[in-house]
Amino acid sequence: MTKVDIVNRVLEQAGLQKPEAEEAVETIIALVKDTLGKGESVILRRFGSFQVREKKERIGRNPKTGEEASISARKVVRFKAGKYFKAAVNN
Amino acid sequence: MTKSEMAEKLAEKIKVNKQQAEGIINIFSHSIIEALAKGDKVEIRGFGSFRVRHRAAKEGRNPKSGEKVFVPPKKVPFFKTGKDFRETVNS
Numbered sequence: 001m002t003k004v005d006i007v008n009r010v011l012e013q014a015g016l017q018k019p020e021a022e023e024a025v026e027t028i029i030a031l032v033k034d035t036l037g038k039g040e041s042v043i044l045r046r047f048g049s050f051q052v053r054e055k056k057e058r059i060g061r062n063p064k065t066g067e068e069a070s071i072s073a074r075k076v077v078r079f080k081a082g083k084y085f086k087a088a089v090n091n
Numbered sequence: 092m093t094k095s096e097m098a099e100k101l102a103e104k105i106k107v108n109k110q111q112a113e114g115i116i117n118i119f120s121h122s123i124i125e126a127l128a129k130g131d132k133v134e135i136r137g138f139g140s141f142r143v144r145h146r147a148a149k150e151g152r153n154p155k156s157g158e159k160v161f162v163p164p165k166k167v168p169f170f171k172t173g174k175d176f177r178e179t180v181n182s
Binding site for chain 1: 092093097100101104105111115116117118119122123126132133135137138141143166168170172175176177179180181
């Protein structure tokens with residue numbers, strides 16, 4: 001499934017025209033990205049939450065060469081699926 | 092940001108009312124849940140991909156009593172952050 005399939009769902013189920021459905025989907029994605037970009041979380045009930053986690057610098061290893069390399073401190077996005085989502089994939 | 096706050100922003104952007112915007116967010120998240128429930132994956136360029144990860148059965152322990160318990164295999168929804176999104180949180 002790709003973005004196009006989601007857009008089609010939105011236009012069918014919400015009764016929007018294609019350009020509006022596209023804009024709606026793009027806007028949702030942009031809102032999630034921008035909010036996390038500001039360091040804030042997005043919490044969508046019945047789906048899950050996105051949050052930014054700070055990772056400290058650490059020593060890693062290049063799996064191909066076995067060489068040690070330092071991995072710089074960075075921020076990562078973490079998605080935590082909600083109860084409903086978790087239950088849906090287990091049935 | 093909660094679903095309600097997101098709905099307000101989305102409503103403003105695409106000029107629908109707040110209830111309709113919340114409906115669109117639900118269609119968006121539900122199409123992802125449904126795809127994963129069917130064992131499909133969802134790839135959204137610039138954002139990331141959702142897929143199901145399988146966790147093997149394991150022997151766990153009840154942290155209170157210390158008793159051994161069998162933890163059955165399960166599936167969990169997993170989000171892999173896309174390149175563009177990763178850059179957004181690190182800039």
